[in-house]
Amino acid sequence: MKPNGGRVWKRVPHLIDQWGIAGPPTPEARAAMGGEPDHGWVNVKALL
Numbered sequence: 001m002k003p004n005g006g007r008v009w010k011r012v013p014h015l016i017d018q019w020g021i022a023g024p025p026t027p028e029a030r031a032a033m034g035g036e037p038d039h040g041w042v043n044v045k046a047l048l
Contacts, residue, residue, distance in 0.1 A: 009015045016022065025033065
């Protein structure tokens with residue numbers, strides 16, 4: 001066991017992606033991450 005009490009996984013295929021988050025996102029997840037534009041931000045270039 002490591003001094004901090006953490007666990008170190010062996011780099012074997014069945015343990016590498018334990019939470020199923022490795023690799024590219026699905027099209028549904030990518031669409032959700034796109035979000036909607038926030039038009040409330042100030043255009044700094046227009047202020048200068």
